[in-house]
Amino acid sequence: MRLTPVMLALLLALSPGAVAVQASAPTSPASAPNxxxxxxxxxxxxxxxxxxxxxxxxxxxxxxxxxxxxxAPARTAFGTPSVSLGSSLVIDRGGFETRLSVESLDQQLEAAETVEKKKRILNRYRYRIENRIISLKAREQQATQAFSNGTLSESEYLRTLGRIDAAAADIQKLTTAMEKRASTVPRFQMETEANTLKGKLVLVEGPIRDHIAKTLRGERSPTRVYVATGxxxxxxxxxxxxxxxxxxxxxxxxxxxxxxxxxxxxxxxxxxxxxxxxxxxxxxxxxxxxxxxxxxxxxxxxxxxxxxxxxxxxxxxxxxxxxxxxxLTGDTPLPTGPSVTNSSENLTVAVNRTYAGGPLRVKLTNATGAPVRGEITVAGEFVGRTNAEGVLWTLSPAGTFQVGASHDFRTVNVTATTVES
Incomplete structure (x- = not known):
């Protein structure tokens, strides 16, 4: 169910404690002519x-x-972020506050009587955006340090990165709104300032973080994520x-x-x-x-x-x-790495090794070489089932690990080691 602004406002008003806990969790570009x-x-x-x-x-x-x-990373882990009501409320609140901020800017500019007053309003708006970016980067750094030293779980760390990415997207919207309104003020442009602000966000956003943010809101399917920090x-x-x-x-x-x-x-x-x-x-x-x-x-x-x-x-x-x-598929897929295989009980599992966090290919066949649909575990964790071709692509852990494949109450295991990246 999508939350309307009115419903969101009511939820925030009635549930300040839940929102506050999520907000404190870190302690536990478009093309241009140039x-x-x-x-x-x-x-x-x-x-x-x-x-x-x-x-x-x-x-x-x-x-x-x-x-x-x-x-070498201080810590590596795997996580599968999923729908989170608390995180979703935090993200929705950020979007709601962004819309309110733009509306407030419009009201201030409309009430300003001179061009100079409009310029001062827009410059103050830019300073507030800069402060939000500073705060966001500090929050990301704090969360990364907490994850690295083991005081923050991989699940909460990945959720935090997703929330930060959503907040960065809100700041992008504020920056675009500022630049657009500045262009209507005579002899006043803020294109360079806006692009500088967007550059400062580069370290805290990305496609995987964006996918996590959308997953937290139920807009994307959960996916397994490898994370390494140092x-x-x-x-x-x-x-x-x-x-x-x-x-x-x-x-x-x-x-x-x-x-x-x-x-x-x-x-x-x-x-x-x-x-x-x-x-x-x-x-x-x-x-x-x-x-x-x-x-x-x-x-x-x-x-x-x-x-x-x-x-x-x-x-x-x-x-x-x-x-x-x-x-990983198609006419020109990523080539596979060196293979290690083992056979047992008329099953053969082949693993194409890769670097830590890299794409690990697992193939399961029977005694005749025909593909087999089976359940795959990596380092003791279930990671999925092979497809009709007997293949599953997953993510590789670091070091030496065991890959297990099961079908029809039969199991075959093989030991693999990551290749040097």
Whole structure:
């Protein structure tokens, strides 16, 4: 059931305690005209060595490189966020407050008698948005630290990331509203300020976080999520509708105060250096610099297996955020990793190994080689059933683990170890 604003207001008025508990849980971009496209050419590719933060995600390097954390994660876990009434109320309240804030801005601007008063109102509005962003980033950092040291569960951490993503979406709406209304004031534009605000949100939003937020509200189906955190950043990965999605934030590669700056050409080349396979196999690509004064450049490759979006910091000269989409089925799927197999009781299970949090392929067949529908466990956790082809794609844990397959009261197990990323 969808909550109307009136119903939401009543719920919030009647249930302040529940909302307050959810709000304190962390303690336990659109295209712009400043865009340049480019086509891959062999002469553009540089194979310069990186600092070791990227590596091929398959043994023979036949897929795009991935970015890793600087050192071993402090903690890794799996979680499957589902519908949450408390989180849904918090998210709905944020949307309701956003609409009220925009309406209040309109009323203030309408009542302002001079252009100068309108400018002051809009500048105060921008400062309030900046304060909300600061608060949101601090909340994310606090939650990540709590998860890393074990004082916050993986379920609550993932819910917190979902709520933060929803709050970031609300801030995006406030920023767009501010920019639109500023454009109606004579001799006054806030495009650069608005884009700068949007750039400051890059670290706390992403496609997996957005999926979690929608799942909490019952708008998406729950999906298993891998999470790894450390001092240098956060890794999230999942599989949705036959597509592997991975997002990484390297906080140690982002420094807004760095005095150096870059150009789109330099950003493009540095990202090519770090992701040569993705560039060399790209069908379309481009670089954008529409994040105001943040020195952020977004470089994207649409390649034969999916797409890569890299965010480059012109001050640190490093990629600090990576989003990967890779197809697991279709005409040009992600290639599988090295296989380990075992047979027992006329069943054979084959596991194509991958890196921690990577896409793990499990295939179950019978003595004749025909596919079998069976139940699959990984490290003792049930992760799903194989399909009509006897295949299940899931996420790999770290280290050495056991994969079990069961069918018709028969079970076969195999021990697998992650490959180095």
């Amino acid at each position: 865009t340049a496209s480019f086509s891959p050419a062999a002469s553009d590719i540089s194979l310069a060595q990186t600092d070791g933060d990227t590596a091929s995600s398959s043994a023979d390097g036949n897929t795009s490189e991935i970015m890793t954390l600087k050192s 001092k240098s950043g956060v890794v999230l990965s999942t599989i949705i509708n036959g597509e592997y999605i991975r997002e990484v934030v390297r906080k140690d590669h982002r420094n807004p105060a760095a005095s150096r700056d870059s150009s789109k050409i330099e950003a493009r080349q540095e990202v090519i250096n770090q992701y040569p396979w993705a560039f060399n196999h790209s069908k379309a690509s481009g670089v954008d610099a529409f994040y105001g004064n943040t020195k952020i450049y977004q470089v994207r490759f649409e390649h034969e297996q999916g797409k890569l979006i890299a965010y480059y910091d012109g001050g640190t000269k490093s990629v600090f955020r990576e989003i990967q989409h890779k197809q």
